[in-house]
Amino acid sequence: MVRPRPQIDTIAMYSPGKPVEELKREKGLSRIIKMASNENPFGFSPLAEEAMQNEMKEITLYPEVTSPLLAEKLANKLQISKDQVLFGNGSDEVIRLLTRTFINEGDEVVMAGVTFPRYKTNVIIEGGVPVEIDMQNGTHDLAAMAEAIGEKTKMVFVCNPNNPTGTIVEKEALREFISQVPSHVMLVMDEAYYEYADAPQYLETLPLLPQYKNMVILRTFSKVYGLAGLRIGYGLMDPELVGHLHKVKEPFNVNRLAHAAASASLDDDDFLYESIRLNREGREYLNARFSDMDLTYFPTQTNFIMVDVGVAAEDVYEYLLNEGIIIRPGHLMGYPTMIRVTIGQREDNERFIDCLQAFIKDYSRQS
Ligand SMILES: Cc1ncc(COP(=O)(O)O)c(C=O)c1O
The missing domain is CATH 3.40.640.10 (Type I PLP-dependent aspartate aminotransferase-like (Major domain))
Incomplete structure (x- = not known):
């Protein structure tokens, strides 16, 4: 077989956030909330x-x-x-x-x-x-x-x-x-x-x-x-x-x-500033809900937040996938109990928080 340069054997393919189309196919869901790749949920100009x-x-x-x-x-x-x-x-x-x-x-x-x-x-x-x-x-x-x-x-x-x-x-x-x-x-x-x-x-x-x-x-x-x-x-x-x-x-x-x-x-500065404003609103909302839930998070200056959910990130990831929400689990990034979530539109942030709360409640009941 033709061999690549030795360096290529030591790297892996980039692992992107799960694509919306893929999850739709897998779960038969019609609406997916993607909070995984730090895209702009408010569209473009x-x-x-x-x-x-x-x-x-x-x-x-x-x-x-x-x-x-x-x-x-x-x-x-x-x-x-x-x-x-x-x-x-x-x-x-x-x-x-x-x-x-x-x-x-x-x-x-x-x-x-x-x-x-x-x-x-x-x-x-x-x-x-x-x-x-x-x-x-x-x-x-x-x-x-x-x-x-x-x-x-x-x-x-x-x-x-x-x-x-x-x-x-x-x-x-x-x-x-x-x-x-x-x-x-x-x-x-x-x-x-x-x-x-x-x-x-x-x-x-x-x-x-x-x-x-x-x-x-x-x-x-x-x-x-x-x-x-x-x-x-x-x-x-x-x-x-x-x-x-x-x-x-x-x-x-x-x-x-x-x-x-x-x-x-x-x-289009109007679009730019409105996106920044809406992101700031979402950031404040999510930070406040995480604090209500006694979850710690890194202070973010971006359109995503890394929060410690206190349980295995893979489990939260799988649970949220079943609810049609895609986030990034932190175990792939060296933070096994953290997840990275892109700040979304208001209703998507709310739905994400509802599902996360439900998961943590179930989890603590089981353990
Ligand atoms: C820190 C950082 N740099 C660079 C990129 C690459 O962005 P793009 O190639 O879409 O400009 C990303 C994308 O997520 C990023 O998070």
Whole structure:
């Protein structure tokens, strides 16, 4: 049999949140509540829908390779140069491009112990060595991460806010950490949930880009903009780094509909702010119900919450599946009694809480 490179034997296929269609088929249910993949439950901008309809006429033509119009629009909005922007087929692709372009065999990459799994996978694929640093209370231990940076370190990932815990790192600690990363080590700040973060302790990294030419900021249209199915995310970084990545990326990595929808979404601040507001309402509701139930949870700055249900996460997961609710069990992420739940629409949050309460009541009666 044809054998893959040895690195491929050590990784597993990405395990996504259970798809709605799959659960419908399995359980014969007509309505499913998906609270598993941190998508936007409030949809996406109507302006994006209109823009995609118009763009359909052009679909026979390849998209532009460097997304120049979208780059200019985004750059103007962020008050940076368009040469600092690189779009990917989701920020997933930008992560892959970074490791593809910069990691040599044997290079070490420092990251948090429980964080977005694609960092580790892509590092391994390139023959790099992930160096995973234990979390402190669901949060990156920046001091330990700084200490782990050594001669072989080529890259560092900080996921802020972090997936799956939802936590942020404190402003001053992060500022200090950024200054400690040597200039020949790339610092990747993954800010996929940036728009949701409203704590005063959250650091704005964009103004630091000119000073730290080794820093890359990742953001996406998949979360608050609601365009996960289209696959478009981006990296912000020094133009020289963008130049390297452009040589490695597939030429037509971002499709025409994604360009059109992302561009229109940037014009719709009403949709953006309403999504953020509704998410905040849902976050407050779920936090309050968890506290009523004496459940502890990590303080979240995202559109999901990781809560300790005090029983085996697989059992809660299975129970909720039978009720047509998909969440993420924490045992796959190193937290065996925690579940990660995406903040949903109000009635979905309420139904989730009702089912969770019923499960915990049944469980304590049985034990
Ligand atoms: C922290 C983080 N980074 C990156 C991604 C990838 O997002 P996308 O490829 O949809 O832009 C996700 C998706 O869940 C994420 O949680």
